[in-house]
Amino acid sequence: MKRAKWLVPTLYILFLLLPIYWLISMSFKTTNEILGTFSLWPREFTLNNYITIFTDPTWYNGYFNSLTYVVANTLLSVSVALPAAYAFSRYRFLGDKHLFFWLLTNRMAPPAVFALPFFQLYSAVGLFDTPMAVALAHCLFNIPLAVWILEGFMSGVPKELDETAYVDGYSFWRFFIRIFIPTIAAGIGVVMFFTFMFSWVELLLAKTLTSVEAKPIAATMTRTASTSGYELGLLAAAGTLTIVPGAFVIYFVRHHIAKGFALGRV
């Protein structure tokens, strides 16, 4: 029984990798092979799908657009959430509990509800079809999440740290930036991981708020799938490339993630 324990995660990981393998293997196949024969691995190995993506601006610009708004959103969410989470973890103030719950309710708002009003709002302020619009719109669910997780991390830091610093003559901002932020660095890593993740994977709002100029890669994929017929190989290659930034980010925070979770909301 004890010996067989490793089997459970192994089988689970195999189950996780199987569809990903199928996607990757399809991205190296020609359209003929995909539709004509059934093969477990690419028989006529081709890189054409990737070459198309890297040479066609409508494809690779999609990646730039997506990465631009995701990075902008992550930085924006974390930098405004840090002081707010500090306030929630250290002070009692008028309406604090209601405010906290109100913030959380926005994490519960289905994006489908907001799709149309967002379109009108961002058209009205002239941001429609810019990466900035998506970066701002994703704040709707990312800021509440960031505040929520950061508040948990900060509550784990004893208040004596703050008090000692103030006694030593630190101003609030100097203490906050020089001492406090380095103390919860692991927490910030975890939060950035989550904000990156939720902004990168969201499509409904990103698609609604862009048309040509700032089209995210995921939306480029749906368009190509419908207009140029059944180019599954190209679709699979584009899909494979969307996994890369995510894999990179996970690898980057892999040490923090277990430790970070444990430090935070546990």
Next chain:
Amino acid sequence: MIDKTTNQRAWFLVLPVVVLVAFNALIPLMTVVNYSVQETFGNNVFFFEGVKWFEQILHSERFHDSLLRQITFTGIILLIEIPLGVAIALAMPKRGPWVSVCLVLMALPLLIPWNVVGAMWNIFALPDIGLLGRMINGMGFDYNFTQRPLAAWFTTILMDVWHWTSLVVLLAYAGLSAIPDAYYQAARIDGASSWSVFRYIQLPKMKRVLTIAVLLRFMDSFMIYTEPFVLTGGGPGNSTTFLSIDLVKIALGQFDLGPAAAMSLIYFLIILVLSWIFYTLMMRNEEQ
């Protein structure tokens, strides 16, 4: 718990967050409320209609059906993902080089854009060119998720389990790794069975992370749109048309602003009430 001091100036620290979220939440919400009580025939001319749209939605067969499908779907995936996630977290290695490998590989599905998840499962499950479709048909089942509602449900649920169980695993694993070794040693001295170790040590310690996991999975699965939309398009027929898919069909497809807005508000309210229940339960846990 930290004892907090009262300081109204803390509002200044919260202000940027409030402004940004209010811009994104209050203005659109007001727009929705505005539409929900009016009728329009275009040209920006509106007539006040009162609660007509709300009554229409609450009495519509179509809304009841999608709500029922939504609740069934959320119920099933919670029942599968939470126990499965806990079981996998329990079986994971506690330390050593394999921990990182496991965590990285398991987190992978979480970082794939949702429409890619849908597209990936589409080509994975297609009965003619997909690996899964071929496998199931090879076992003698007549499986075709684009034509049979049951197969469509099976595929959608399997996709969601694939996509989100890792979140439960990560949270549960974090909860487990926070348990000091001394607890386990004490249990071993007492000769406790592995079931009672789970029941009296591991489960209580995981209570809080599991509440978060349930809350997150409940909210996200209740809002699910992109993955089933790409995978099945809500079909065959309407068999996998969940609330969000239905809402987008009404709002952007048929451009029925009034009914769509009313449905949005009802939808939001349902999530809000259920989440509030979870939230209060969570807070009560914390006080104990």
